[in-house]
Amino acid sequence: MVNKTATKSAPSLRPRAAGGVLLKDMRVSTGMRIFRAFNLVFLLFVVFLTVYPFLNIIAQSFSSEGFINAGQVNLFPMGFNTETYKLILAESTFWTNYGNTLLYTVVATAISMVLTTSFAYAIAKKDLKGRSVFIGLAVFTMFFNGGLIPNYVLISSLGMRDSIWAVVLPNAISVFNLLIMKSFFENMPRELEEAASIDGLTQYGILFRVVLPLSKAIVATMVLFYAVANWNSWFQAFLYLDNPDLFPVTIYLRNMIAGVTTAGSAGGTAENVGQIAANIQSVTIVLTVIPILCVYPFVQKYFFSGVMLGSVKE
Amino acid sequence: MALRLDAPPEVVPGAEPSKQKKRRIKPGSWKLALKRDWRLYTLLALPLAYLLIFRYLPMAGNVIAFRQFQPGGSIFGEKWVGFKYITLFINDPSFWQAFQNTIVLGILTLVFCFPMPIIFALMLNELRSQKFKKFVQTVAYLPHFMSVVIIAGMILQNFSMTGTVNQIAESLFGNTMNFTQDPGWFRPMYISSEVWQTMGWGAILYLAALTRVDESLYEAARIDGANRWQQTWHVTLPAIRPTIITLLILNIGTFMAVGFEKILLIYNPLNYATSDVISTYLYRVGLESSNFSYAAAIGMFESVIGLTLILSANAISKRLAGTSLW
Numbered sequence: 001m002v003n004k005t006a007t008k009s010a011p012s013l014r015p016r017a018a019g020g021v022l023l024k025d026m027r028v029s030t031g032m033r034i035f036r037a038f039n040l041v042f043l044l045f046v047v048f049l050t051v052y053p054f055l056n057i058i059a060q061s062f063s064s065e066g067f068i069n070a071g072q073v074n075l076f077p078m079g080f081n082t083e084t085y086k087l088i089l090a091e092s093t094f095w096t097n098y099g100n101t102l103l104y105t106v107v108a109t110a111i112s113m114v115l116t117t118s119f120a121y122a123i124a125k126k127d128l129k130g131r132s133v134f135i136g137l138a139v140f141t142m143f144f145n146g147g148l149i150p151n152y153v154l155i156s157s158l159g160m161r162d163s164i165w166a167v168v169l170p171n172a173i174s175v176f177n178l179l180i181m182k183s184f185f186e187n188m189p190r191e192l193e194e195a196a197s198i199d200g201l202t203q204y205g206i207l208f209r210v211v212l213p214l215s216k217a218i219v220a221t222m223v224l225f226y227a228v229a230n231w232n233s234w235f236q237a238f239l240y241l242d243n244p245d246l247f248p249v250t251i252y253l254r255n256m257i258a259g260v261t262t263a264g265s266a267g268g269t270a271e272n273v274g275q276i277a278a279n280i281q282s283v284t285i286v287l288t289v290i291p292i293l294c295v296y297p298f299v300q301k302y303f304f305s306g307v308m309l310g311s312v313k314e
Numbered sequence: 315m316a317l318r319l320d321a322p323p324e325v326v327p328g329a330e331p332s333k334q335k336k337r338r339i340k341p342g343s344w345k346l347a348l349k350r351d352w353r354l355y356t357l358l359a360l361p362l363a364y365l366l367i368f369r370y371l372p373m374a375g376n377v378i379a380f381r382q383f384q385p386g387g388s389i390f391g392e393k394w395v396g397f398k399y400i401t402l403f404i405n406d407p408s409f410w411q412a413f414q415n416t417i418v419l420g421i422l423t424l425v426f427c428f429p430m431p432i433i434f435a436l437m438l439n440e441l442r443s444q445k446f447k448k449f450v451q452t453v454a455y456l457p458h459f460m461s462v463v464i465i466a467g468m469i470l471q472n473f474s475m476t477g478t479v480n481q482i483a484e485s486l487f488g489n490t491m492n493f494t495q496d497p498g499w500f501r502p503m504y505i506s507s508e509v510w511q512t513m514g515w516g517a518i519l520y521l522a523a524l525t526r527v528d529e530s531l532y533e534a535a536r537i538d539g540a541n542r543w544q545q546t547w548h549v550t551l552p553a554i555r556p557t558i559i560t561l562l563i564l565n566i567g568t569f570m571a572v573g574f575e576k577i578l579l580i581y582n583p584l585n586y587a588t589s590d591v592i593s594t595y596l597y598r599v600g601l602e603s604s605n606f607s608y609a610a611a612i613g614m615f616e617s618v619i620g621l622t623l624i625l626s627a628n629a630i631s632k633r634l635a636g637t638s639l640w
Contacts, residue, residue, distance in 0.1 A: 032542060039437050043446075046434070047453045050514065053468040054456075056478055060471065071476035071484070119361035122354045129347035134358060137365055139640075143567055144621045146372020147613030148593070149600045153389045154372050170368050173361060203353040232461035235575055239601070250463045254579065257467050278471060285467050292459055300452055308522050 054289070061085070061282035068278050084283045093244060094252060094284075101248040104237075105230040108168035112226045115173050116181060117219070121207050124185035135182075142175045155240055166240035167233075167248070177225055180306060184218045185211065221306035224299055231292070253284050379611035385604065399611035409612060412595035415588055420569040422505050428565055430509055431516030432558060436546065438517065439524050451521070454514025466579035469507045470494055494580070497587040504580070504589070508573065516561075523557040524550065559637040567624030570616050592616050 055075055060068055064079035072078055088094055123134050146154075151170065160166040188211065196210045197203075212219065234250035241247055259277065348355065374390070379399055381391030403409045434454070441447040457465065472478050473493035480490040493499040531549045540548060574593040581589035592612060600609025624639075632638035 035542070036440070036442075039440050040446075043437060043441070043450050046513075047450055049510065050453050050456060052478070053472055053510075056472065057468060068476060071481050071490075073476075074478050074481060115361045115364055118357040122357045125351070125354060128351055128354055129342070129344060134362065137362070137370075141365065141369045143624050144373070144617055145369065146375055147610065147617055148597060149606055149610040149613050150372035150375030150378065150389070151368075152601060153378070153383070153606060154368075154375055157386075157389050169364075172364055172368070203351070203357075207357075228459055232459075232463075234461060234463050250461050253467060254463045257463070257470060257579065278474065278476075281467055281471065285464055289460065289464060296456065296459060297452065300455060303455070304518065307518050 057282045057285050057289075060279060061286045063279065065279055081279075084279050085287075088280065088283050088287065094249070094287075096245055097247045097249040097252040100246060101231060101250065104164065104167050104248055105227055107164065108172070108230040109223060109226040111168055112172050112174070112177075112230075113219070113223060116178050116222060116226075117212075118207075119173065120178050120181035121185055121211065124182045126186070138173070138175050138178055152239060161240050162243050162246065164246070167236045168230075170236060171229075171233075174226070174229070177222055181218060181222060184215065188214065217302075217305070221302045224302050225306060228292070249288055253281075253288055256281050256284055376610055376614045376617075378607050379614045381607065383606045383610075385606065391607065395607075399608045400615075402608055403612050403615070408590075409592075409595060411587070412590045412592045416570060416572055416591040416593075418588075419501065419504065419572045419591060422501060423508060423572060424565060424569070426505050427508050427512050427516070428562065430513045432520055432554075434513050435517035435520035435524060435554075436550065438521065439550070451514070451517075454517070456514070457511045458515035462575045463579060465507070465511060466576060469503065469580055473499075473503050495582060495584040497585040497589070500581070500585045500589040504573070504577070507576075519557055519561060520554055523554040527553040555635070556637045559631050559635050560639065563624065563627045563631055563639055566627040567620060569623055570620040 052075075056073070059075055059077045060073050061084065062077035062080055062082065063073045064081040067073050067078035119134075119138070122128060123131055123138075125131065128134075145151075155161065155166050155170060160169070192210060192214070193206050196206045201209060232250065234248065234254055237246075237248050237251050238254065241251070256277065371389075378389075378391040380394060380396060382393050382395050383391040438447055438450060441450075474480070475490055475492065479493060484490050491499060493503050527550060531553070532545055535545045535549050571593060572591055574591070574597075577589060577591055577594050578597065581594065593616065596609040596612040596616070599605050599612070628638050628640070
């Protein structure tokens with residue numbers, strides 16, 4: 001078993017080297033073994049540290065206030081309690097906001113995909129006149145932006161406040177995603193498109209009937225990138241939405257967290273309010289995180305491949 | 315076959331006459347480009363409109379830093395007031411405190427959060443079991459996919475009076491600390507959570523670069539008698555150097571914007587002394603107190619510094635290391 005994994009791992013030194021080199025290798029291996037053990041322990045520690053806050057939140061969400069107040073909850077629930085879950089799940093605002101998150105994510109991702117794909121496809125054409133200007137216009141916004149206030153003023157004066165558009169439009173194109181898609185399209189064999197155009201397909205036809213069907217992997221990756229970003233976003237909604245019925249669930253959670261900090265700083269009996277809220281907060285966090293945690297293991301490899309695609313070009 | 319050959323002129327309107335005129339139109343002219351690629355330009359229309367409205371219009375909107383602005387009025391303000399708002403913030407001690415906090419947090423982020431992913435990637439690279447490596451990676455990427463609101467919630471809970479960090483502090487030192495409100499604890503709280511959040515995902519580009527290192531370089535180094543540490547130092551690190559430099563430039567570019575959303579979620583008036591950064595300060599001045607022009611002036615200052623930083627970082631690395639973004 002050990003041997004098998006060793007041969008599989010690329011940078012390992014054991015198997016491939018021949019004769020003297022291997023012997024030499026064996027001699028240093030005491031120090032090496034210590035390092036490997038340390039490495040393993042360190043990485044396990046990293047895993048534990050990464051997972052701990054999640055476990056802690058889950059434990060708190062199932063604990064009763066008394067134990068949270070006393071600071072006794074860490075890895076496991078104390079004084080098992082599911083009342084808070086029932087409370088939150090019965091709350092209609094929570095469900096409305098959850099629905100909003102879903103709606104915003106779908107709409108925003110659709111808009112982003114249409115804009116990004118058409119933009120990337122056009123600027124991937126090396127002989128398009130004005131191409132470098134279009135690329136420059138996009139890339140410049142990565143390093144310089146209008147800033148919070150002018151954006152706020154603009155969105156307000158466009159009359160988008162308190163509407164879905166304030167959430168789904170302002171960040172529709174991520175230049176990073178655009179560049180990944182562009183380099184993917186650039187690396188497509190030219191002959192394919194040439195053949196298609198000889199067959200009488202227009203540039204639209206080529207995009208929809210030839211290029212996109214061959215780009216399913218990159219399209220899936222982009223959809224994931226945008227969907228996660230939109231699912232997690234809160235600031236646009238926080239700035240532009242006043243009507244609680246329009247809030248995404250991140251704002252529901254944010255208001256809960258903010259409520260605790262103000263209650264804490266106000267002092268007095270508020271201390272207790274803050275502690276009880278710790279339990280409610282944890283429940284809300286768990287309920288918000290669940291969809292991501294469920295999907296994450298299955299989709300994370302697409303994120304990795306997406307980043308790889310983007311990095312190959314650079 | 316013949317049908318197919320006939321097809322292209324049919325679907326491109328106006329292509330037939332262009333064939334005869336072709337010689338009269340200068341090659342490379344806009345007229346020709348439009349005639350040939352008008353479909354591509356229509357694809358560009360919406361994205362360009364988006365960029366102009368949501369990216370470039372706000373840039374132009376920065377003129378309100380020099381103009382009186384009336385809420386509900388023109389987005390470009392009402393009348394010129396010159397450098398009134400610039401001098402206002404230059405004489406504002408709260409601004410300079412936020413400025414100082416931004417620099418300190420920015421430097422701490424660079425010092426602690428930038429090298430961690432490199433070390434992490436190198437350590438992952440030493441693992442022999444690919445399964446275990448995959449497992450560690452999968453877990454370590456997780457925080458990257460969490461909303462900053464959730465991260466903030468976790469930070470505040472873990473650092474609260476009864477949270478895990480205080481449980482540890484109590485068992486070690488016998489007393490608890492007010493991490494979330496004491497200005498002295500804000501920076502450690504922010505930086506440690508930032509490392510937690512960014513270390514795993516930050517390693518991904520290095521890992522990608524590491525897979526492309528030529529295996530024969532290691533063999534050559536081994537034959538030359540290099541031990542594992544020397545191999546790392548002389549083969550691995552030089553191989554991922556371009557990636558390191560690229561990411562360093564990008565990090566320097568976001569130096570001024572230090573974790574705005576996260577700070578906005580976890581700070582409170584009690585720790586403004588260390589937690590208030592330029593972006594949060596201008597947020598409060600602009601949107602909570604409605605001093606739009608004043609805040610726009612601060613924002614413009616911030617973006618100009620950001621742009622200057624990335625341009626100079628890029629120029630320096632081009633000079634010294636031969637690697638640059640453009």
